[in-house]
Amino acid sequence: xxxxxQDPGPLxxxxxxxxxxxxxxxxxxxxxxxxxxxxxxKGPELLMYTYSxxxxxxxxxxxxxxxxxxxxSLFIRDSQPSDSATYLCAVAQGGSEKLVFGKGTKLTVNP
Amino acid sequence: GAGxxxxxxxxxxxxxxxxxxxxxxxxxxxxxxxxRQSLGQGPEFLIYFQGTGAxxxxxxxxxxxxxxxxxGSVSTLKIQRTERGDSAVYLCASSSRLAGDxxxxxxxxxxxxx
Numbered sequence: 001x002x003x004x005x006q007d008p009g010p011l012x013x014x015x016x017x018x019x020x021x022x023x024x025x026x027x028x029x030x031x032x033x034x035x036x037x038x039x040x041x042k043g044p045e046l047l048m049y050t051y052s053x054x055x056x057x058x059x060x061x062x063x064x065x066x067x068x069x070x071x072x073s074l075f076i077r078d079s080q081p082s083d084s085a086t087y088l089c090a091v092a093q094g095g096s097e098k099l100v101f102g103k104g105t106k107l108t109v110n111p
Numbered sequence: 112g113a114g115x116x117x118x119x120x121x122x123x124x125x126x127x128x129x130x131x132x133x134x135x136x137x138x139x140x141x142x143x144x145x146x147r148q149s150l151g152q153g154p155e156f157l158i159y160f161q162g163t164g165a166x167x168x169x170x171x172x173x174x175x176x177x178x179x180x181x182x183g184s185v186s187t188l189k190i191q192r193t194e195r196g197d198s199a200v201y202l203c204a205s206s207s208r209l210a211g212d213x214x215x216x217x218x219x220x221x222x223x224x225x
Contacts, residue, residue: 008151036216043115043202043216044154088153098144098167099214101153 003027006089006102015111019076023089023102026070030091030100033065035074038086038104047087048074079109113137115217117203123223124193132188132220136205143186144204144214145178154202160186193224 006023013019021035032051036044048063050056056063064073072089086106090099116135124130136143142161146154156170160180168178175193180186190197200221204214 004153006153041218041221043204043218045216046213049211049213090153098156098159098170099146099154100156101146103151103153 003100004089004091004102006105008103008105010106010108012108012110013079015079015081015109017079017109019074019079019083019107019109021074021076021087021089021105021107023072024070025072025091025100027091027093028067028070029093031094032092032097033063033072034090034092034099035061035063035072036088036090036101038088040085044088079107081109081111084108115203115205115215117201117217117220119220120218121221121223123225125225126193126195128193128224130190130193130222132190132201132222134186134188134203134205134217136184136186136203137207137215140205140207140210140215141183142206142212143180144206145186145188146202146204148200148202148219150199157188157201190222193222195224198222198224 004025035048038044053067060077062075086104088104089102118133144159145157148154158178159167163183175191177189200219202219204216206214
């Protein structure tokens with residue numbers, strides 16, 4: 001079993017839809033949770049970062065962490081064609097520790 | 112510079128050759144990380160530097176891979192006797208405590224071993 005599981009998709013939605021992206025992890029030692037966005041042939045860029053259970057909101061993006069279920073989610077409201085990218089979840093044991101990534105979910109938002 | 116830069120952006124080499132990949136972190140960032148991303152996969156950790164020393168090299172796949180950061184800034188990832196299975200995008204990231212330990216990634220070097 002991989003440390004972080006993420007459905008690779010692909011996921012295709014119409015513009016304006018609510019998108020839900022999910023990951024599960026196996027090791028309860030992971031305390032830091034991140035979502036990165038990666039455009040084609042670019043490096044990952046950080047979208048959301050949290051270290052506690054619950055919700056964290058930033059504009060159209062909401063990150064949700066449930067440590068009891070070892071489940072993390074990213075919600076995108078009012079999705080836009082510019083949101084089309086691969087979304088990677090990542091976890092870490094400490095603040096400056098190595099990141100363990102999921103496979104990434106490829107999202108396409110159709111105008 | 113404004114972000115992490117990596118050179119070259121693309122590298123094509125033949126099986127058995129030696130390659131060096133360079134990473135320039137964000138100025139002032141003390142931590143530097145190397146990851147490898149194969150097609151259709153998430154990045155996989157290779158090695159992490161804190162200053163000049165390798166704090167964690169547990170992700171290096173074998174002794175053909177080596178990385179240095181002699182002055183605590185620029186880092187070079189070195190691969191000896193390259194194999195076709197080494198073909199991937201090699202990503203570098205840097206972070207600092209003052210920036211909340213967030214890892215900022217460069218654009219990567221796409222390595223193709225023929």
